[in-house]
Amino acid sequence: MKAMFTLTCLVMLVFSGAVTAKTVDEFVAEAERHQTEGDLTKAVALLEEALAIYPDDATVHAYLGLYRGTQAGQAYQAGNQTEAGSFLMESFELLDKAVSLDPDHPRARLYRGLMGVNVPPVFGKLNAAIDDLKHLVQLHEADPANVPVDMVINAYELMGRGYAQINEYQDAIAAWEKVVELSPGTESANAAEANIAELTDKAKAAAAETKVGPGEVPALVDKGKAHIEAGEFAEAEKLLRKAVEADPENADAHKQLAIAMMMPLEGGEIYDKRIHEDTDWATNIAFGIMNHLDKAVELAPDDMEARSLNGIMAVNFPFFLGKLDQGIEYLQMALDSDLPDNTRAEAAYWLGFAYQKKGMSHWIEIVNNYPEEEAARMVLDGMRPRISRFDPAKHPRPILAIDFVIAFHDELPPQTAIWVETPDGEFVRTLYVSGFSGHAKEVQIVLPVWASTSKFADADAVTGASIDTGEHIYTWDLKDGSGNPVEPGKYVVKVEVHHWPSMKYQMVEGEIEIGDRETRVVVQEGDFIPYLMVIYLP
Numbered sequence: 001m002k003a004m005f006t007l008t009c010l011v012m013l014v015f016s017g018a019v020t021a022k023t024v025d026e027f028v029a030e031a032e033r034h035q036t037e038g039d040l041t042k043a044v045a046l047l048e049e050a051l052a053i054y055p056d057d058a059t060v061h062a063y064l065g066l067y068r069g070t071q072a073g074q075a076y077q078a079g080n081q082t083e084a085g086s087f088l089m090e091s092f093e094l095l096d097k098a099v100s101l102d103p104d105h106p107r108a109r110l111y112r113g114l115m116g117v118n119v120p121p122v123f124g125k126l127n128a129a130i131d132d133l134k135h136l137v138q139l140h141e142a143d144p145a146n147v148p149v150d151m152v153i154n155a156y157e158l159m160g161r162g163y164a165q166i167n168e169y170q171d172a173i174a175a176w177e178k179v180v181e182l183s184p185g186t187e188s189a190n191a192a193e194a195n196i197a198e199l200t201d202k203a204k205a206a207a208a209e210t211k212v213g214p215g216e217v218p219a220l221v222d223k224g225k226a227h228i229e230a231g232e233f234a235e236a237e238k239l240l241r242k243a244v245e246a247d248p249e250n251a252d253a254h255k256q257l258a259i260a261m262m263m264p265l266e267g268g269e270i271y272d273k274r275i276h277e278d279t280d281w282a283t284n285i286a287f288g289i290m291n292h293l294d295k296a297v298e299l300a301p302d303d304m305e306a307r308s309l310n311g312i313m314a315v316n317f318p319f320f321l322g323k324l325d326q327g328i329e330y331l332q333m334a335l336d337s338d339l340p341d342n343t344r345a346e347a348a349y350w351l352g353f354a355y356q357k358k359g360m361s362h363w364i365e366i367v368n369n370y371p372e373e374e375a376a377r378m379v380l381d382g383m384r385p386r387i388s389r390f391d392p393a394k395h396p397r398p399i400l401a402i403d404f405v406i407a408f409h410d411e412l413p414p415q416t417a418i419w420v421e422t423p424d425g426e427f428v429r430t431l432y433v434s435g436f437s438g439h440a441k442e443v444q445i446v447l448p449v450w451a452s453t454s455k456f457a458d459a460d461a462v463t464g465a466s467i468d469t470g471e472h473i474y475t476w477d478l479k480d481g482s483g484n485p486v487e488p489g490k491y492v493v494k495v496e497v498h499h500w501p502s503m504k505y506q507m508v509e510g511e512i513e514i515g516d517r518e519t520r521v522v523v524q525e526g527d528f529i530p531y532l533m534v535i536y537l538p
Contacts (some may be wrong), residue, residue: 024059025048031063042073043067058102065094066111069118076487079445084505091115092125099132106147108157109136117162120283126162133159134382153182160195168289169203185250215246224256228263236260244292251299261285262313286317297330308347315354319361319501320410328354360409361393364502367408380527383409387472390535397537400476402431402493402516405531406469410499413466417450418474422474423511427453428491429481431474438463444496449507453494457481478514488515494532511533 022030027050034043047064054060072087095115098108109132116129133155140147156178163172176192183189213410220243227236233364243250254430265285290423302305314327331354334347363379370376384407395401402418415437420428430450437447438459445451458481476493478486489515496507506528510521514536523532 001528011259019055020052024054024057026143028059028063031067035067035070040070042069044071046403047435055421056101058098058105058347061094061098061101062105062111065091065098065108066504067113069093069111073118079448085501088119089501089503094537096328104135104139105137106151108140109133109139111152113155113158117158117165126165130162133425135164142197149182153179154186155392157188157192160192164195164199166291169199171201173203180308189480199461214247217243217250217253220246221250221253221256223429224253224260228260233263241347244248248295249299250301251306251417254292254311255296255303258289258309259297261292263372273425283320286321289313290317290321290323295455296316304334304337308339308343313351315357324354324358324361361411364410367504380407382468383407384530388471390473390533392535392537395475395537398478400478400491400493400497401533401535401537402474402476402495403471403531403533403535404495404508404529404530405471406467406497407530408499408502408528409469409502410502412500413468413499414444416467416498417447417454417494419454419494420476421453421492421494423444423490423492427455427457428486429476430454430458431469431476431477432462432464433459434466435463446500447496449494486514489513489529493532495529495532497529499528504528508532513537 025045026161031043031046031050034040034046042254044064047060047067050057050060051064051092066354068087072084075084075087092112092115093488095108095112098105099112103107105153113129113132115134116125116132119128121123121461136147136155137152140149140152156175160172160175160179161177162168175198177195180189180196216528220239222234224240224243226248227233227239237257239258240253240260244257249252290310290313293306293313296303296306297310311327311334312328314321314323314330328351331347335344337344337348340368360530363383366373367376385405390403392401402421406414406416410416414436415434417430417433418435419430419433422428423498433447437445437450441456441459442451461481480486490511492511494507494508494509498505506526508523508525508529510523510532512521512534513519516538518535518537520533520535524530
């Protein structure tokens with residue numbers, strides 16, 4: 001009898017729990033209410049609770065992904081780049097999961113499309129976003145009752161913005177025309193009409209500027225090649241752009257234009273002062289080069305030279321272009337072809353580089369996904385380079401030397417700053433800052449402590465190409481930013497490093513006294529700058 005009573009109680013408890021648990025729709029409705037009222041934190045907390053109860057529900061993943069993206073935008077506006085990046089990565093992980101759980105989920109497609117159109121081009125989400133929005137439209141056409149027309153209007157509006165970003169004028173205009181057709185007289189339609197007018201003027205201006213007939217294209221391409229051979233890349237790019245506009249189906253014009261665009265980048269730092277006006281300009285160059293190389297291969301699939309060039313650039317450009325696997329495929333094709341030995345040898349080299357890069361990406365995933373496991377420690381130990389020491393005999397005195405190690409290898413070289421300040425936080429001088437941070441300055445801060453302390457006072461004088469994994473030695477001649485000798489006393493040397501896209505961050509500092517005696521301090525902490533030695537030699 002007692003056993004029966006216990007079993008009955010258990011059944012009642014289970015039944016009671018099932019009755020009182022909120023449904024997905026109830027969770028989402030309450031979260032939407034909090035979000036509308038401006039309490040995004042509460043909305044996210046509710047959806048996280050829902051995710052724990054319904055871990056395989058696409059709707060929960062889609063809404064939480066959208067709200068994480070909103071949090072990323074808020075963090076970015078507040079100047080917290082690290083938090084914004086973390087939220088953004090989680091947002092896309094949630095949205096990707098939503099689509100994998102239900103590929104035909106309308107909101108999952110819409111929200112991932114919305115995020116992909118709105119994030120900076122550096123994330124490489126735009127093409128996939130347009131595909132998501134197209135898929136949503138197809139879902140509506142197949143089952144209008146399941147996909148409301150307002151979602152379709154939103155999709156077309158976003159699609160127009162996406163196409164406009166990559167200068168696909170006609171596709172953008174067609175998308176916005178659908179907005180006007182589906183919602184005549186609304187604010188959305190009025191905005192779409194204004195966009196159409198602006199884009200139509202741009203398209204006409206571009207067409208008028210070209211003034212080149214298709215028959216003139218071969219001669220233009222030949223002239224472009226001659227300018228490339230002469231090292232006159234800007235002039236070559238100008239002519240080859242006209243050739244591509246006049247004949248978009250000319251494979252050689254696309255290939256030569258890509259060459260003209262990429263040649264100025266060879267052996268140099270891609271970042272310069274232009275990123276202060278447009279932080280996406282370098283990214284857009286990379287996407288532009290790959291777009292023309294992809295078009296060249298599409299138009300002339302048997303041109304192994306074009307495939308080899310495409311593969312080389314695909315594996316060299318940053319991860320966010322999403323071209324690594326394509327680069328491996330094309331380089332293997334070039335290696336197996338009858339191209340000259342020197343070209344095939346080059347393809348073999350870059351193929352090895354690509355596999356090395358792919359392996360490093362897997363290592364980074366281990367550190368991000370399993371930070372407390374032994375495997376993560378093995379990765380960090382494997383990344384850490386051998387350490388040599390500062391050699392005083394190679395440097396004139398008096399001098400202060402900063403010897404440190406960057407031990408983490410990410411998809412891109414990190415942003416790094418090295419500077420000196422007083423113990424009470426008064427800025428003295430920057431000794432080095434990475435290219436992006438030094439040129440972008442306040443428009444995109446990823447080294448917050450250096451930015452706040454230096455206020456970019458001497459960034460132009462010390463900005464250099466980004467440094468990567470390994471030991472680095474910098475010296476200070478004991479002068480401030482104005483060139484005046486500093487007074488004897490205590491000073492603090494700081495090194496700040498921010499990795500991307502993993503968002504790994506560390507800052508280390510060492511206080512040292514400048515006077516009559518040789519002094520040194522060694523700091524060994526953390527995994528990303530595990531070693532810092534500061535030496536003063538009078």
